[in-house]
Amino acid sequence: MKLRSRHLLGLEGMTREEINLILDTAESFKEILERPIRIVPTLRGVTVVNLFYEPSTRTRISFELAEKRLSAEVVSFSANTSSVRKGETLKDTVRNIEAMKIDMVVVRHQCSGVPYFLTQCLDSSIINAGDGAHEHPTQALLDLFTIRAKYKEIKGLKVVIVGDVKYSRVARSDIWGFTTMGAKVAVCGPTTLMPYEIEKMGIEVYDDVDEALEGADVVNVLRIQLERQEGGLLPSLREYTNKFGINIERLKKLNENFTIMHPGPINRGVEITPEVADGPYSVILNQVTNGVAIRMAVLYLLSGGEAKVE
Amino acid sequence: MNKSKKRKEFVKQPPEFDLAILGGRVIDPESRTDRIADIFVQGGLIKKISPGKAKGKSRTQVRVKEVIDAKGKIVVPGLIDMHAHLREPGREDEETIYTGSCAAVAGGFTSVCCMPNTEPPIDNQEAVKFVYDKAKEAKCKISCIGAVTKGQKGEELTEIFDLVQAGVVAISDDGKPVSNSQVMRNALEYCKMFDLPVISHCEDANLSSGGVMHEGLVSTTLGMNGIPSVAEEIMIARDLKLAEFTGGRIHIAHVSTQGSVNLIREAKRRGIKVTCETTPHHFTLTDDAVKTYDTNAKVNPPLRTRKDVAAIKRGLKDGTIDCIATDHAPHSVEEKEVEFDFAPFGMVGLETALGLVVTELIKKRILSWPQAIAKLTTNPSRILNLKSGRIKKDFPADLTVIDPKASWIVDPAKFKSKSKNSPFGGKKLWGKVCYSIVDGKIVHSM
Numbered sequence: 030m031k032l033r034s035r036h037l038l039g040l041e042g043m044t045r046e047e048i049n050l051i052l053d054t055a056e057s058f059k060e061i062l063e064r065p066i067r068i069v070p071t072l073r074g075v076t077v078v079n080l081f082y083e084p085s086t087r088t089r090i091s092f093e094l095a096e097k098r099l100s101a102e103v104v105s106f107s108a109n110t111s112s113v114r115k116g117e118t119l120k121d122t123v124r125n126i127e128a129m130k131i132d133m134v135v136v137r138h139q140c141s142g143v144p145y146f147l148t149q150c151l152d153s154s155i156i157n158a159g160d161g162a163h164e165h166p167t168q169a170l171l172d173l174f175t176i177r178a179k180y181k182e183i184k185g186l187k188v189v190i191v192g193d194v195k196y197s198r199v200a201r202s203d204i205w206g207f208t209t210m211g212a213k214v215a216v217c218g219p220t221t222l223m224p225y226e227i228e229k230m231g232i233e234v235y236d237d238v239d240e241a242l243e244g245a246d247v248v249n250v251l252r253i254q255l256e257r258q259e260g261g262l263l264p265s266l267r268e269y270t271n272k273f274g275i276n277i278e279r280l281k282k283l284n285e286n287f288t289i290m291h292p293g294p295i296n297r298g299v300e301i302t303p304e305v306a307d308g309p310y311s312v313i314l315n316q317v318t319n320g321v322a323i324r325m326a327v328l329y330l331l332s333g334g335e336a337k338v339e
Numbered sequence: 340m341n342k343s344k345k346r347k348e349f350v351k352q353p354p355e356f357d358l359a360i361l362g363g364r365v366i367d368p369e370s371r372t373d374r375i376a377d378i379f380v381q382g383g384l385i386k387k388i389s390p391g392k393a394k395g396k397s398r399t400q401v402r403v404k405e406v407i408d409a410k411g412k413i414v415v416p417g418l419i420d421m422h423a424h425l426r427e428p429g430r431e432d433e434e435t436i437y438t439g440s441c442a443a444v445a446g447g448f449t450s451v452c453c454m455p456n457t458e459p460p461i462d463n464q465e466a467v468k469f470v471y472d473k474a475k476e477a478k479c480k481i482s483c484i485g486a487v488t489k490g491q492k493g494e495e496l497t498e499i500f501d502l503v504q505a506g507v508v509a510i511s512d513d514g515k516p517v518s519n520s521q522v523m524r525n526a527l528e529y530c531k532m533f534d535l536p537v538i539s540h541c542e543d544a545n546l547s548s549g550g551v552m553h554e555g556l557v558s559t560t561l562g563m564n565g566i567p568s569v570a571e572e573i574m575i576a577r578d579l580k581l582a583e584f585t586g587g588r589i590h591i592a593h594v595s596t597q598g599s600v601n602l603i604r605e606a607k608r609r610g611i612k613v614t615c616e617t618t619p620h621h622f623t624l625t626d627d628a629v630k631t632y633d634t635n636a637k638v639n640p641p642l643r644t645r646k647d648v649a650a651i652k653r654g655l656k657d658g659t660i661d662c663i664a665t666d667h668a669p670h671s672v673e674e675k676e677v678e679f680d681f682a683p684f685g686m687v688g689l690e691t692a693l694g695l696v697v698t699e700l701i702k703k704r705i706l707s708w709p710q711a712i713a714k715l716t717t718n719p720s721r722i723l724n725l726k727s728g729r730i731k732k733d734f735p736a737d738l739t740v741i742d743p744k745a746s747w748i749v750d751p752a753k754f755k756s757k758s759k760n761s762p763f764g765g766k767k768l769w770g771k772v773c774y775s776i777v778d779g780k781i782v783h784s785m
Contacts, residue, residue, distance in 0.1 A: 138678070140679060146632060146679075201562055
């Protein structure tokens with residue numbers, strides 16, 4: 030089996046079989062990562078460009094490691110968006126880069142739709158490493174991978190996403206991913222940070238976190254940004270913490286064997302207390318470890334690889 | 340007995356008319372004409388309208404220089420676009436008054452009103468004179484709309500009397516709302532002295548701030564900042580209240596939401612002096628068009644939902660919406676070929692408007708031909724006090740001849756406009772412009 034598209038723009042529209050293919054492939058790579066020599070020659074001769082128009086630590090290092098462990102040739106580019114905007118257009122920049130003969134582009138950009146835009150002006154395979162508040166598919170895939178590894182089956186789990194849903198690309202990719210895999214998804218956050226008509230995405234919407242957590246198996250805590258207070262969407266972070274912060278007390282509402290996730294970076298003491306973030310039920314660091322395997326799987330499959338890794 | 344003599348005269352005498360348009364279905368909404376007729380033009384004016392024959396030769400035997408056989412065609416007053424951006428002065432790379440007029444006549448428009456949001460804006464008499472000077476070489480008639488406020492900053496009124504003397508037909512800060520209610524009140528009151536309409540671009544700039552498309556399920560899934568319907572509706576409600584209070588004439592530009600249509604319908608019922616327009620894209624497209632991040636579908640007000648499109652069509656049908664205007668907004672490829680968030684708002688419309696009216700409204704039986712044509716001729720003419728927009732003896736021979744049965748595929752590359760930013764490329768449209776005639780001269784033929 031192969032993926033239907035040569036790009037990974039988002040999880041919207043991706044089938045359960047395709048997601049399983051990526052997760053299964055990632056299993057094989059995870060084994061490789063546990064070997065003493067963690068490099069395979071799978072992508073030898075393939076050139077990958079990492080185009081990061083927005084700051085990133087985790088995702089960028091994770092992609093670079095994934096590429097290097099597959100023996101790809103890697104070039105990374107980061108741009109101060111404002112200076113790029115003044116001068117060369119995005120289209121010119123990427124076409125110039127492609128003129129240097131490349132095969133794949135991993136792109137992170139603060140504008141929704143940029144990965145799609147690149148598919149229209151380049152021949153390379155495009156991987157979305159996060160576009161605006163649209164999607165962050167590899168993050169959702171590693172979330173799915175982490176949860177599947179723990180529960181064996183995603184179907185039937187109740188997953189609650191708490192926080193700034195409106196500006197979260199992780200939330201959207203998780204909603205598509207978890208609902209496609211048969212989980213029951215709920216979102217919870219301040220009404221000012223809930224995008225219009227989100228209930229129409231086939232999920233439940235809560236503004237009371239205790240109600241939302243009732244009987245949940247997985248809680249994905251989103252980062253809350255100071256800008257939201259500055260933009261007038263939140264009166265204060267303090268108030269957010271009181272109403273939505275995930276603390277030990279609130280965990281009592283959850284099912285036994287529950288899991289806490291966070292896509293990072295964490296604002297300790299704001300959206301999550303340190304005890305919860307570091308608790309035994311927290312898989313936050315497992316998520317990061319699994320990120321490399323997932324990205325290896327995506328790179329491998331999009332470069333034309335099939336399910337079996339040799 | 341004088342037969343031979345007469346024949347001689349016939350040969351000798353100069354033609355009686357410059358142009359005859361024979362056997363077409365003539366629709367003139369003002370006089371409620373809708374019949375087969377022959378139109379004769381002399382000296383740039385319509386001189387004779389006589390019953391014609393649908394088939395065979397026309398009965399009338401007159402001497403004419405040029406004949407248009409309009410059998411099977413529809414002959415209407417030259418279309419009037421009361422809302423276009425011709426970009427001159429300032430952005431001549433995107434459009435000029437001349438190239439805009441070429442696009443207009445190709446689309447069947449013989450009169451175009453140009454909005455004042457140029458660089459610099461048309462906010463003084465000299466600027467209006469510049470536009471009319473450039474308009475001398477245009478293929479169609481150009482009417483200038485002046486700014487409401489100096490520099491379109493929304494603060495101080497322009498010298499409106501001066502603008503009127505220079506020939507503006509309305510004032511508007513289009514592209515930007517007049518946010519300050521006191522300024523809007525003053526404009527409405529001041530313009531009463533000249534019976535001049537104030538055209539309002541209704542948008543609450545705080546509510547729409549940062550938005551790039553309609554706020555709804557599509558913006559939510561795409562993760563893009565939305566412009567809510569209420570951003571438009573709140574301003575319309577304010578302007579209707581101000582029009583009621585002052586007795587001034589308000590014209591609402593590019594109505595796009597269901598709530599807006601309802602507000603205006605209710606205001607008209609109460610006798611407030613309000614008129615309004617919508618655009619072909621707002622009765623044709625929904626926010627689904629943005630799903631592929633087509634920046635040509637990025638427009639302000641944004642494309643709304645199916646529910647809004649249905650309400651716009653009802654408003655057109657019941658007369659709440661008086662006019663159809665293009666909001667022709669040319670932008671260069673370089674400006675549009677960028678991240679969706681960074682692209683400017685606007686799409687060209689002069690060359691697709693009539694086709695969309697025929698395809699989306701007439702063929703779908705939302706409007707009859709006379710109703711649709713009224714919204715493109717009589718009604719804008721009445722609102723702006725123009726001489727064009729009617730087929731009447733001794734009036735300017737501005738006419739459009741349309742083949743209602745011809746279909747065509749939109750190809751932006753073939754547009755006469757300097758800019759090609761249309762989301763309708765590849766769409767099949769019905770209704771083709773055969774001739775555009777301005778002051779008796781054929782300025783466009785198929």
